[in-house]
Amino acid sequence: MSFEVRIRKRVEGGGRRFELDVAFGTDARRTVIHGPSGAGKSLTLQAIAGLLKPDEGAIHIDGQPVFDSASGIDVPARERRLGFLFQDYALFPQLTVRQNIAFALKRGWLNPSRHEGGEAVDRWIQAFELERVAQQRPHQLSGGQRQRTALARALVNEPRALLLDEPFSALDPELRGRMRAELDTLLERIGMPMLMITHDPEDVAWFGDRRVMLREGVVRGVTSSGGSARS
Numbered sequence: 001m002s003f004e005v006r007i008r009k010r011v012e013g014g015g016r017r018f019e020l021d022v023a024f025g026t027d028a029r030r031t032v033i034h035g036p037s038g039a040g041k042s043l044t045l046q047a048i049a050g051l052l053k054p055d056e057g058a059i060h061i062d063g064q065p066v067f068d069s070a071s072g073i074d075v076p077a078r079e080r081r082l083g084f085l086f087q088d089y090a091l092f093p094q095l096t097v098r099q100n101i102a103f104a105l106k107r108g109w110l111n112p113s114r115h116e117g118g119e120a121v122d123r124w125i126q127a128f129e130l131e132r133v134a135q136q137r138p139h140q141l142s143g144g145q146r147q148r149t150a151l152a153r154a155l156v157n158e159p160r161a162l163l164l165d166e167p168f169s170a171l172d173p174e175l176r177g178r179m180r181a182e183l184d185t186l187l188e189r190i191g192m193p194m195l196m197i198t199h200d201p202e203d204v205a206w207f208g209d210r211r212v213m214l215r216e217g218v219v220r221g222v223t224s225s226g227g228s229a230r231s
């Protein structure tokens, strides 16, 4: 799994201007982009996901361009084959566990109907031991069950990698520790490559085989967990 990112994006709002000018490459299975609040982590992840169009530059995933301003390539988010895990998991409260997972299979996000899914949904429900709670709604779940539901929803479309946006930051410290360990175990088990953004040093220590340090919109360093540098 590899990501090559070299993009610029200027955003303006509230009389302030922010310049993102990010360049890094990684071929690690688990990469963490870290840095202080306002560094440009979310903008970078959104650009990789296809949710934000850079002003210029290129993004390659596994050597394939998903964005290239020079040649006019801009592959739609859905076709980039990436799964997402967001802060506090963003489950639909009115849908059951099964419906939340199945929802990812539907085209279009306009009408979250009560679709039950098929074999792929069953497979992830089994893999993450959610059978007992498949008909329950998110508020009836434990933190671990909620995370596994969100993870199943992210994986049901068979993405080539998972993008994680501060997945534990909304949790209290004790639950955060447990969810981190559980996510680590599940991702190891299925061998899913991941790219996470976080400002939490604990996340960097757990998941940062490759660590991209971002500050004020610019990459300040890329290191491996062993400490060796790579630009």
Ligand SMILES: Nc1ncnc2c1ncn2[C@@H]1O[C@H](COP(=O)(O)OP(=O)(O)OP(=O)(O)O)[C@@H](O)[C@H]1O
Pocket (backbone or CB within 6 Å): 011, 012, 013, 018, 035, 036, 037, 038, 039, 040, 041, 042, 043, 044, 199
């Ligand atoms: N849509 C937007 N319009 C204008 N400015 C924006 C927009 N999105 C982000 N910014 C600004 O760009 C900068 C970088 O934002 P970004 O969300 O990428 O930071 P971050 O590193 O993810 O921070 P945090 O850890 O707090 O989420 C911030 O100064 C933010 O105010």
